[in-house]
Amino acid sequence: MQRTRGKVFGVVVAIAATGLLAACGGNDSTASSTPTLTRTTAATTPTAASTPGSDTSQQQAPAPEPEQQQAPTVAPERPQPVPTNAAPPADDSKLSDKDKKFLDALKQQGVTPSTPDIALSVGNYVCQGVKSGASDQDLMTFVTAMAGSDPSFDPAKMPVEKAGQAYISAAKQTYCQ
Template identity: 35%
Template sequence: MPQFSRTRTTFARALAVGALTAAVGGSLVACGSDDSTASSTPEQTTSAASESAAPSSKAGEKSSSPVTSPSEAATAPPETPESVPSEFPGPTEVPVSAEGQKFLDELENRGLTPAGDGQIAISAGDFICASKEQGKPDAETLVFLTPMVGSDAAASGKELSPVDAAAQAQVYIDAANAVYCK
C-alpha cells in the first residue's frame, strides 16, 4: 500500500502545480492583449469635470491648487508659453579680455588660428595657467591639452592627426607661458 500512497501524493502535487499554473496564466491573459504600449488616451467625463471644477462653498476651507483633468498631466506646460526676455539666454559673444587677446595674437604669430572668437583657445590657455600654478609638468598638461586643441581645430573645420594635435598643443603651452600665464 505504501506505493499507492506515494503515487497518489505525487499525482496530487502535479495536479496542484498544474492548477496554480493555469490560474496564474489565466490572470496574466486577463490583463489584456499582448500590446505593451498605451494606445488610447482616457476620455474626460462631464460629471468628473464639473465636480472638480466646482469651487468649494464651505466657509473655513482653504483653496487648493487647481485640479487638472484626467487627460492632462499635472506637470503639463501652460497652454500659452510665457514670453522670453530679450536678453535671454545672455550675450551671444563673450568679450575677450586684453590678456586673452594677447594670447590669441601670440598663437596667430606662431602660425595657429583659433576657431571662432577664440573662446576654446582661451579656455585652453586658462587650463595651461592653472596647471602651471599647480606645479604640473608640461608633459602632463600636454596629455589633457591635446584633445582641447583637437576640438578647437574641429570647430574651425580642420581635422588634425594625434601627432599634429600634440604639436599644436605644445605651441599653445609655449604661447601661454610666454604671454598669458602670470
C-alpha cells in the first residue's frame, strides 16, 4: 500500500510540476541562436580634427574590422523513442480479484493501460479522493492528466477527458468497494 501511495504521490507531483512549468510563459527566455564574439575597440588617440594645430592631411585610415567566423550550427540531440515492447509483461498472478475487475471494467470502456501498475495507481488515487470527499471535478483534473501520461494512450482513439471519466467510473464501481 505504501508503494502505491508513493507512486500516486510521485505522479501527482510530476504532473503539478509540469503544469507549473508550462504556466510560466512562452519560450521567450531562451537563446535563439549561437552568440558570436566580436571585438569592439574604442579610439584611444584623439582625432586630427580635435587636436589643435594638427595637420588634417595626415589622418589615419580606420583599421579594417577582423572578419567574424561563424560557428558551425549543430542540431540539438533528440532522445530516441522508447520501444513499445520495453515494458515488461504484466504478471497477472500478483493481481487481486478486485484489481482484475477494475482492469476489466477499464477495458470494457475502451481504456487499455500500458501496465496494470499505472491503472491501479490511478484507481487508488480516485478511491483516496472519494474517501476524502473530493469533488468529481477535482478528481477529473488529475485523473485525466495521469491517463493522458500513459504511454499507451492514443488521443486519436479517445479524448483524454473520456479516458479520465472511464478511470473514475470504473474505480468507483469496482475498485473503491
